Amino acid sequence: MILVQMSDMHVMPPGARAYGVVETSAMLPPALAAAARLTPHPDCLLLTGDLVDAGTPEFYAALRTLLQQATLPFRLMPGNHDGRDALRAAFPEHTYLRGHDGYIQYAIEDYPVRILALDSVVPGEERGALCGTRLAWLAERLAEAPGRPTIVALHHPPFACGIAHMDAMALTEGRAELEALIARHPNVERVICGHVHRAITRRFGGTLVSCCPSTAHQIALDLAPDGVAGFTMEPPSLLVHAWVDGALVTHQAYIGEYPGPYPFG
Numbered sequence: 682m683i684l685v686q687m688s689d690m691h692v693m694p695p696g697a698r699a700y701g702v703v704e705t706s707a708m709l710p711p712a713l714a715a716a717a718r719l720t721p722h723p724d725c726l727l728l729t730g731d732l733v734d735a736g737t738p739e740f741y742a743a744l745r746t747l748l749q750q751a752t753l754p755f756r757l758m759p760g761n762h763d764g765r766d767a768l769r770a771a772f773p774e775h776t777y778l779r780g781h782d783g784y785i786q787y788a789i790e791d792y793p794v795r796i797l798a799l800d801s802v803v804p805g806e807e808r809g810a811l812c813g814t815r816l817a818w819l820a821e822r823l824a825e826a827p828g829r830p831t832i833v834a835l836h837h838p839p840f841a842c843g844i845a846h847m848d849a850m851a852l853t854e855g856r857a858e859l860e861a862l863i864a865r866h867p868n869v870e871r872v873i874c875g876h877v878h879r880a881i882t883r884r885f886g887g888t889l890v891s892c893c894p895s896t897a898h899q900i901a902l903d904l905a906p907d908g909v910a911g912f913t914m915e916p917p918s919l920l921v922h923a924w925v926d927g928a929l930v931t932h933q934a935y936i937g938e939y940p941g942p943y944p945f946g
């Protein structure tokens with residue numbers, strides 16, 4: 682199984698620029714092309730939230746148009762910039778978006794590694810939360826298949842990464858409960874998230890958390906307690922999660938066309 686994870690596309694209508702700088706809608710097609718060039722062809726593309734910069738029908742129409750170029754089956758997850766209702770309305774054939782108890786949570790059962798997607802959104806806020814309802818859904822799903830390798834995906838990282846302004850809007854509710862639940866299920870190969878627009882790895886609940894960079898702008902790497910909140914135009918990248926030799930291996934792959942590969946001999 683090869684799963685491509687993209688995150689924080691922040692798509693806007695064509696020509697619009699996030700923060701007056703980033704033409705995000707122009708940066709998704711190269712990301713889709715990078716995924717399409719991977720060999721072998723990946724099985725699935727998971728988009729882990731902040732699909733659009735503002736969760737309105739106009740923005741989702743732009744996303745829908747861009748995703749028509751996707752050569753992989755894709756699944757959508759919400760982030761803090763998304764709107765659940767507008768997302769569902771824009772992708773009516775994605776019936777899994779109807780979710781449970783109003784939340785967009787679902788299981789992907791089609792591959793050797795099971796994927797459980799969580800909804801960490803708090804409408805109108807940047808921070809994330811997992812309430813008892815959402816955690817109970819995860820507990821039920823994990824109890825269904827205790828022996829199956831599993832990825833748990835959510836938008837907000839359930840940890841402090843050291844970038845102060847992002848830590849203030851991380852998963853602020855349900856973090857300890859999620860970690861305890863994961864710790865009881867050693868079949869969870871990985872927790873994956875987005876939101877911080879950087880590649881970050883951390884130990885969590887006896888497994889690893891991998892944070893995915895953005896396909897557009899990256900958050901400035903500033904670990905000072907009073908670090909400035911800002912973004913950079915470092916090369917965007919995506920994560921490739923591959924099931925190799927009985928374990929989940931994660932590769933960070935830069936988006937863009939680069940010289941090579943050159944043969945060694």
Ligand SMILES: [Fe+2]
Pocket residue numbers: 689691731760876877878
């Ligand atoms: Fe984002």
